[in-house]
Amino acid sequence: MTEQQLGEFNLVWFLTAAVIHTIMSVGLGLVFALLLPTLPGPPQFWAIVIGPLLWLGATSVVLPVINPAMSARLDWASFMAANIVYCLVMGFWIACTPQVPERRAYHLVFYAPTFLKKPTVPEKT
Template sequence: MAIDETSNRVIEAPAPTAWPMIMALGLTLAFAGLVTNVAVSMVGFVLTIAGAVGWFREVLPVEHREPVPVEPAVEAIVPAKIGIDYLQVGELGNRAVLPLEIYPYSAGIKGGIAGGVAMAALAVLQGIALHGSPWYTVNILAATAMANLANADTATLSSFIPQAFVVALIIHASASILVGLLYGVMLPMFPRYPALWAAIVAPLLWTGLLWSSLSVINPVLEARIEWRWFILCQIAFGAVAGFVVNLTERVRTLQHMPFAVRTGIEAPGLGERRED
């Protein structure tokens, strides 16, 4: 440490230099010339020597230094003590689980039934338009559970088969209600553009899953499905089911309520305190 004429405190630090970067550039060019041109290596060699000589002259025979003033010490800043108010689990306003509002299960059931009717109408229209029979698509659906229909000819699939109708009705109704319930649970998790998720995203994801797996599960059935109509039916189901579900008024979840209230156990006076 040294003291200058103005009595300011200073320290001596190594002086900045650009010679190391010049030497590094020279080495890079020297090796780059091995795969490009000898002239590049010659330039790199010259820069390497110049950089090395200049770098050594910064150190030998006397190391180059420069004075750096020392800033006056600053008094330590002591943070003020402040209190922190922590939210308790179950306290109203403490959002622990999303969503805050959901649709009742009845909304999903109604949406599934409505979507199933719309999907069945398009499926019947497909059978009439492409095969001249409304029972073709019904029998194709029943073939997922009836192995004897998987290899049936077009004439057989175009005829009315009571057993196939009952099986297809059970499969379609069960799947529609289950997917409708899924919509009722899923749509509140997507507050933005629920119609897009219900009518486009979910049907396309479901169709892609079936398209990729049906060729392994039942290749014969996979060859009989008209995928364009199938996608159209899925979109119709999603649009109608999502529309019906969105018409239903949401109910608040009980995540902020105590366990006794959520399970229906009697807790006298607890509800009054929550309302206050």
């Protein structure tokens, strides 16, 4: 991809990038939100450790494959500073969110509709 192509607006590329960004953000956000409350200690500490590692891993693996030109021009210092601030805010948000008590499902009973049940033959008396 040339610099001229990067400078031009393309709706298809924009929508594709928006979909990729949304999938990556939701996926990493879910991993972050599910992992953080399970770790020992304050979530703020783990937010500073786990969050940037997740984003660093995703960026160093996925970005060179999708867009090598952007990967070569990425300012890593400002990128990591922004991610640390973002993850710290997320850690405080998770720390302030009340925890929902765990419920266990014991015996789930699934009832089949009557038309799927095996017909019974009435007994002769």
